Structures are given as structure tokens and as C-alpha cells.
Amino acid sequence: MIVDTVQEQTQNLVQELRRGVIVIAVLSQLHEEQYGYSLMKKLEEQGLQVDQGTLYPLLRRLEEQTLLKSDWRVETTRPRRYYALSDFGEKVLKEVTVEWSRIKQTVDQLLSKTKENKNEMD
Amino acid sequence: MKWIDLYLEEVRHHLPSQNREDIVREIRSTLLDMVEDHNPNPGQPPSEELVKDVLKDFGSPRKIAREYGSHQYLIGPRMYPVYIQVLKIVLIIVLAMNVLGLLITVVNPPNLAGGILITVLELVGGLFTSMFTAFGIVTLSFALIEKSAPESWHAEFQQSWSPEDLPKTTQQEHVKVPGLAVEITLAFVFIALLNFFFDRIGIYYLGETGWVSAPILNDQFRRYIPWLTAAAVTDIGLNLYLIRQGIWDRLATAGRVLINLFKIGILSAIILGPAVITISPVAWQALDLTLDFGPDELSRTLNTLLNVLLGLTMFGLVVDTIKRIASIFFRGDKAQTTIIN
The missing domain is CATH 1.20.58 (Methane Monooxygenase Hydroxylase; Chain G, domain 1)
Incomplete structure (x- = not known):
């Protein structure tokens, strides 16, 4: 019972964490243009599974925020919408990456300190 | 690809009108990519089962449409608490008025063929009708306010807030929005009554032929x-x-x-x-x-x-x-x- 609760809670928290990092993950992969499905596969290959229902609306929102640009292109079989970082998006991603490194460093420090304290108490 | 067409039609139905066709076009393109990717016999038409599996994996049309921001509230989160409070107040008033009418009839029964019991039953029936009517009017009013509210209302609700927005002193008297909403509604009713239904202001009495007004x-x-x-x-x-x-x-x-x-x-x-x-x-x-x-x-x-x-x-x-x-x-x-x- 307790295990179930811990698992469920862990899952919820991990989901929230993923939701938080998904934007930066998506932006990081769009230096080169990608269509939705290829982007999803690319993220998946690198270990980040993103639900289609989340990814496509997110791409639209990022485009509305002018972080991305997109255009329809007819390729071999069907038209596809290609997304890529806009100039503005490139600049924002650069700033966000710096901030991400800071956050990661801080959280790593916090977690290692917590671990040290716990070991001392034991 | 009958299933994909059916699926997209359902998604289209739930999508917000803005960019609807473009979104549908993109989802179609993605679904075709997914089907192609999962097809064990490339170059051959996919099986119906495969298409259905892909659609199931993609998610229900409503869920997908919701992700695209089709939150079509009748009464949104900003107005909802006020709506509930106003609704409670209005329903209590309607209930009180009906109970009063019922008491008057019981104390001073009209001389009707059906007798007091029929009259009371009619009044109880009328109570439910008036409660539903009041519920409908309040809901409709708030739905109209929700629809006519400027975009800034929602934006303000979702994001911008500054400590500068706080009252400058704790001594200030905060207003009670539900009470004010009721006052506004009653003022509108008062204006309408005076200006458009002046002749209806009078004495109402349950006579032998039904309600009589003077x-x-x-x-x-x-x-x-x-x-x-x-x-x-x-x-x-x-x-x-x-x-x-x-x-x-x-x-x-x-x-x-x-x-x-x-x-x-x-x-x-x-x-x-x-x-x-x-x-x-x-x-x-x-x-x-x-x-x-x-x-x-x-x-x-x-x-x-x-x-x-x-x-x-x-x-x-x-x-x-x-x-x-x-x-x-x-x-x-x-x-x-x-x-x-």
C-alpha cells in the first residue's frame, strides 16, 4: 500500500518535472527545422517521451510567442509543417540555458547537502 | 483512411474556431506519419487495426482539442465563486417568497373548486418552476458576462499581479462582490419594472378564475x-x-x-x-x-x-x-x- 502511494506520488512529481523541462527540451532540438513527428522521435531517442497531445499544442504556443517559426512544405508523400527556432527564440534559449545550468547546479547542491546531513544523522 | 477522417472530423468539432483547419491539417499529417512509421509492411496499405491503434495511442478527440486550448467555459474560474454565491442568495430569496405565498394561501385560503390542497400543490409546483427559472436567469446572466468580458479579464486572472495591487492599508473596507452583484441585478429589475412594466405593479390575488392583478x-x-x-x-x-x-x-x-x-x-x-x-x-x-x-x-x-x-x-x-x-x-x-x- 505504502509502495503504491510512493510510486504514485513519485510518478506525479516526475510528471511535473517533465512538464517543466519540456519547453527547454523542445527548443533545444529546433536549431535545425523539424516537423512534429520527427521532433517527437528525436526526443524519444534521447530519453524524453513527450505525449503528442502535449507536443503539438506546445509547438503552436511557442510559435505564437514568436520563439518558433514554421512553414508548410510538401515533401515526398504529404505536406508537413516544419518548425525551427526564430532569431528571437535563439536568443531566449541562450538565456534560458544559462538559467537552467544555475538551477541544476543549485538543486544538485541542495540534494547532495541533504544526503550528507542524512548520513551524519544516521 | 476512413478512421482518420472520422477522427479528424470529431477533433474539428471540438476545436476553437481559430486556426481550426490548420490544426486539423497538421494532425492529419502527424497521424499519417505515425501510421507509416508503425506499418510492418512499408509501401503496403496499413491494416484497419493498425490505424485504430495509432488513433487510440494519439488520444481521444476531446482530449486533443482541449490541449489546443478549447476550454469553452460557460462560467470561467474567475466568475465561478461569485456565481455560486449569487445563485445561493437568489435561490434563498425565491424560496422565501414562495414560502411566504404558500403561508398566505394557507392562512387565507381562496374559494376554489379544487380546494386548498390543489392550490397548495399548485404553489409547490410553482416553487420548483420559479427555482429553475431563477437558476436559469442567474446562469444565463453570468454566461453572458463571461462571454462579453474583455480578454484582459482572463489575462489578469492568469498572470499579472503585483504587490502594488494590494490595498494600501489594512484598514480599508473590502467590498462584498456577491452582495453587490445581487444589488446590481435588483437595480436592473427595478428599472425594468418602473419603465416597462409600470402597469403590472399592483395587487395580486388568487381569485376564482386564477391570478388577478390590479x-x-x-x-x-x-x-x-x-x-x-x-x-x-x-x-x-x-x-x-x-x-x-x-x-x-x-x-x-x-x-x-x-x-x-x-x-x-x-x-x-x-x-x-x-x-x-x-x-x-x-x-x-x-x-x-x-x-x-x-x-x-x-x-x-x-x-x-x-x-x-x-x-x-x-x-x-x-x-x-x-x-x-x-x-x-x-x-x-x-x-x-x-x-x-
Whole structure:
């Protein structure tokens, strides 16, 4: 019972964490243009599974925020919408990456300190 | 690809109108990519099962549409708490009025063929009808407010907030939005009643042929309609301002004092002026009452009652005015202290 609760809670928290990092993950992969499905596969290959229902609306929102640009292109079989970082998006991603490194460093420090304290108490 | 077409039609149905076709086009392209990717026999048409599996994996049309922002609220999160409170107040008022009507009928039963039981049952049925009607009107009003609210309302609700938005002092009196919403609604009803249904203001009595009404306000009263309407309009204006500000600031307090004085002036004129209630002989006959006194005596009694009622209202207004004037000076000092601290 307790295990179930811990698992469920862990899952919820991990989901929230993923939701938080998904934007930066998506932006990081769009230096080169990608269509939705290829982007999803690319993220998946690198270990980040993103639900289609989340990814496509997110791409639209990022485009509305002018972080991305997109255009329809007819390729071999069907038209596809290609997304890529806009100039503005490139600049924002650069700033966000710096901030991400800071956050990661801080959280790593916090977690290692917590671990040290716990070991001392034991 | 029948299943994909059916799926997309369903998604289209739930999508917001903006960019609908473009979104559908993109989803189609993605679904075809997914089907192609999962097809174990590339180059061959995919099986129906495979297409269905892909669609199932993609998610329900409603869920997908929701992700694209098709949150079509009837009453959104900003208005919902106020809506619930106003609904409670209105339903309690409707319930109280119906119970009162029921009590009057039980105490003074009409001489109907079906007897008191049938009448009471009819009134109970009427209670449910009026409760549902009230529920419908309140819901519809809030849905209209939700639809007509400027985009900035929602934006403000979702993001921008600054500590600067906080009241400048803890001494300020916060407004009670549900109460103000009810006041605004009642003011609109009052304006409509005076200006469009003047003849319907009267005595209602359950006679042998059903409900009978007789107008009681005479032409003397018509003189006051523009003034009473103006008072109600300024009341609405002040209440809207209060909802927007969230607190009783000095401007609102000064406005309330002026409106109260204006109302006191109108009420004084009605009380001191000629009688405004007249029961005409025709109305008296229509009412078909078996009473010991005539229409003139009833008119006099009703005028006296009205004057007492207006006098009490005036007293309430005077008290409120004094309270408001006092609050300007009292709160003014406290406010200074709080800011300095």
C-alpha cells in the first residue's frame, strides 16, 4: 500500500518535472527545422517521451510567442509543417540555458547537502 | 483512411474556431506519419487495426482539442465563486417568497373548486418552476458576462499581479462582490419594472378564475420614475466601480453619500407629496374582495403603509450616510498610520 502511494506520488512529481523541462527540451532540438513527428522521435531517442497531445499544442504556443517559426512544405508523400527556432527564440534559449545550468547546479547542491546531513544523522 | 477522417472530423468539432483547419491539417499529417512509421509492411496499405491503434495511442478527440486550448467555459474560474454565491442568495430569496405565498394561501385560503390542497400543490409546483427559472436567469446572466468580458479579464486572472495591487492599508473596507452583484441585478429589475412594466405593479390575488392583478400606482407616481431610474442607474455605476476597485475608497464613499442624499430627497418628495396609491373602482371590482371597507379606505391604508416603509428606508439611508461620512475621517487617520508604519 505504502509502495503504491510512493510510486504514485513519485510518478506525479516526475510528471511535473517533465512538464517543466519540456519547453527547454523542445527548443533545444529546433536549431535545425523539424516537423512534429520527427521532433517527437528525436526526443524519444534521447530519453524524453513527450505525449503528442502535449507536443503539438506546445509547438503552436511557442510559435505564437514568436520563439518558433514554421512553414508548410510538401515533401515526398504529404505536406508537413516544419518548425525551427526564430532569431528571437535563439536568443531566449541562450538565456534560458544559462538559467537552467544555475538551477541544476543549485538543486544538485541542495540534494547532495541533504544526503550528507542524512548520513551524519544516521 | 476512413478512421482518420472520422477522427479528424470529431477533433474539428471540438476545436476553437481559430486556426481550426490548420490544426486539423497538421494532425492529419502527424497521424499519417505515425501510421507509416508503425506499418510492418512499408509501401503496403496499413491494416484497419493498425490505424485504430495509432488513433487510440494519439488520444481521444476531446482530449486533443482541449490541449489546443478549447476550454469553452460557460462560467470561467474567475466568475465561478461569485456565481455560486449569487445563485445561493437568489435561490434563498425565491424560496422565501414562495414560502411566504404558500403561508398566505394557507392562512387565507381562496374559494376554489379544487380546494386548498390543489392550490397548495399548485404553489409547490410553482416553487420548483420559479427555482429553475431563477437558476436559469442567474446562469444565463453570468454566461453572458463571461462571454462579453474583455480578454484582459482572463489575462489578469492568469498572470499579472503585483504587490502594488494590494490595498494600501489594512484598514480599508473590502467590498462584498456577491452582495453587490445581487444589488446590481435588483437595480436592473427595478428599472425594468418602473419603465416597462409600470402597469403590472399592483395587487395580486388568487381569485376564482386564477391570478388577478390590479394596478395600484397612480399618475402622481409617474413623476418620480425618471428620478428613481436615475438613482438606480447611479447605484449600478457605483456598484460596478466598487467591484472593480475591491475596496471602499474615498471616491466610492463620497459617491455613496451623494447617492444616498439624492435618494433621501426623492423619498421625502414622495412622502410629502400627494398620495401615489389609488385603488380604482374597476380594480376593486376585479379583485372581488369581501371586505368591510371600500377602495378609498384601502388606498389610504396602503399609502400610509408605503409612507412608513419609505420612512424606514430613509432612516436606513441617513444612518448609512452618517456611517460613510464618519468612515472618511476615521479611516483616513488610520490609513496614514498604516502607511507610515
